[in-house]
Amino acid sequence: MTTQKISKVYHALIHWHDFKLKLFSESILIGSITGLIIVLFRYLLEQAEALRGIIYMRIHTDSWYLVIGWFIVLLGIAYLLRWIVRKEPMAAGSGIPQVKGTILGQMRMKWWQVMVSKFVGGILAIGAGLSLGREGPSIQLGATVGQGISRMLGRTKMEERYLLTSGASAGLAAAFNAPLAGVIFSLEELHKNFSPTVLMSTVAAALTAAVISQYYFGPNPVFNLIDLPIFPVQYYGFLIVLGVVTGVLGILFNKVLIKTLDIFEKQYLLSGIGKIIVPLTLAGIAGFFLPDILGGGNNLVDAISSNQFTVTLVVVLLITKFIFTMISYGSGVPGGIFLPMLVIGALIGGVFNHVLIQSLGFDPYYSTNIIVFSMAAYFTAIVKAPITGSILIMEMTGSFNHMLSLIIVSMTAYLVADIAKSKPIYEELLERSLIKRGKVPLNLTSEKRMVIEIVISSGSKIDGRQVKNIDWPLHSLLISIKRGDLELVPKGETRIITGDFLYILTNIDQAANIRKLADQ
Structure with missing residues (x-):
């Protein structure tokens, strides 16, 4: 760092009140730009998913030539995704470990290249049907906006970390219409600091991005769960059991995901584009027989909560969604695991519901509650961020009357994961990335x-x-x-x-x- 930049840091510390106001105004700018980018990102993803549905409808009623044509398209998408990842490795995967590494000063991110690569790659991968979520790319896109504003204004590294965090907060807020979760996730998982300065800047960015997102998509929550009843106290014992179950399965998720990444890296039969062809081919096949596992899967949560599936089908969906998510993420293409892990958590809740109703006389009236609590607990066991998990689920379901229940089940899952010494998945992914780059120790x-x-x-x-x-x-x-x-x-x-x-x-x-x- 040059003497001039160090003097800027001293100036910021001496004029701390002015520095906080400057961060606040810059965060509003970042939130506005991020909100617009994520709105476009979500819109194009919705169009891609709608187009995918039309294609499969046509395939079912048309000749086999269209089937061949669709798989050729998937092959072309695999080639493009391979080219994007090779051109900009920081755009691969979720994007959250990369943002963490950049905030910690252990990674470098070229904001413009990453922004374009992540935007295009995310639409191609998720739109083609891979079991990946929009939240990871959205968080990284927001962080690139924060870094871009910092670089264009000539800010110091200290200020840039605040702006990166603000951008990440805005990205999650716009992706899920969840400004509070965006703020808490950025503080609890990324910045690891709850100072008033970073809190004020992240709130400004998240609220701004959420307002823009709601202007285009409306204020409705991501999951359409209507009239979620208050969970009775006499059933709280079931929450402890659910927390233990989801905690154990969350540990399994982390272990299998890391093992899948190891397998993809160490095997020699598939290299380069071959790693991406495998999940895209599976996506093409799943579109004929089990289309519900394609994409992020937020519509699947609504279907589970409204009891549209038999318990046998829920078990099949749980197993296939889990495996398909592992393979999709293991291929290294742009896309997150945030939303898929919530969907898997909901499927676990669906199976748990059936066991409670059939074996313990559980009132089916509260089945949707169990699905909601299972999502929060599963997320917590994997990410080890219980506050984020509870607030995120409240905002995504539009129900704010279940804080106590959510905290009980989330903390139980957290304790199970902590006792087993399971690492938070994003920290483990960051550590892997740093080792690959030769930066550990x-x-x-x-x-x-x-x-x-x-x-x-x-x-x-x-x-x-x-x-x-x-x-x-x-x-x-x-x-x-x-x-x-x-x-x-x-x-x-x-x-x-x-x-x-x-x-x-x-x-x-x-x-x-x-x-x-x-x-x-």
Whole structure:
């Protein structure tokens, strides 16, 4: 980092109130641009899925020549997706691990190339029927907008991380009409910081993007679950059992997904385009026999909740959707696992419902509740973000009367995953990406600098200690302490207390070690 850029950081810290207002206004701009991009992304995905449905209707009533033609089209899509991923590797997969890596300073993202590649690749992959979701691409698209605004305005790396987080928040908010979930996910999963500064900027971006999304798509939630009843207290014991079941199955999801990625990377029979042809061919076949497993699958949740399927078909859908999601994501094409994992969670809830009703006399009137709770718990077990899971499901179902039930089942699933020492899936995917890039272990000789913001919570390792008695990582300098509205100039005798915000200048490769200082 140049001296000029470091001086900009000092200026921001000295004029912190003005800096927060500037972030707020820039986040509104990011939210507006992201909202428009995601609206177009969602619209084109809907058109692609509608076109896919028309094609299969024609195929069922037309000659076999059309079948051959459709598989040739799928082959062409496989070629395009392979070209996109080779041209811009950062556009592959979900996009959430890439955003995490960029915020942490461990990855570089060329915002314009990634934006175009992710946008086109996501439409091709999801539109062709692969079991992938729009949320991962939406989050990465929002992050590229944040980075693009930062680069065009010449902002510092410290400010760019805030803007990246704001863009990611706006992306999720616009993708699911879920501004609160967008904010909480960005803070809980991406930025790992709940400071007022990042909270204010992410809220501004998420709300702006959600308003734009709702203007075009309406205020209705993603899942059309009408009149969800209040879950009775006497059934809360079932929530614990459901949390344990989804926790175990969430661990299985993570293990199988990582194993699938390993298989795709290590096998030699399929390479390059062959890895993408396999899931696209399966998608083409599934369109004839089991079209419900194609795409993200949010319509499938509505169908399950309205009891349109027999329990046997729900089991078949659960198994095939799970396997197809593994293969789709394992191919490395652009697309997320966020929405597919929610659909799989709903299918688990459908099976669990049947067991409760048939074996334990459970009232079928509350069947939809179990499906909703199962989605939240399954998401939590996989991502290990219980707050995000609870709020996301509330916004996606349009029901805000089940906070206690959602937290109980989500925390149970979280504890099961935590006891089993299951890693959050996005952290594991990020670690894999860094290893492939040769960036683990971190190179401690890097000369690049960045300013890290950490907040001291109660029980932190350095809570109550003097600055001079703290074992600071190498090449690190504590440059400012924010205590409420006060700015303290750090001295050796200055004592760190709970609630302090520390701003530390360090080598970029020491970022993870700096953040560990705030751990308990």
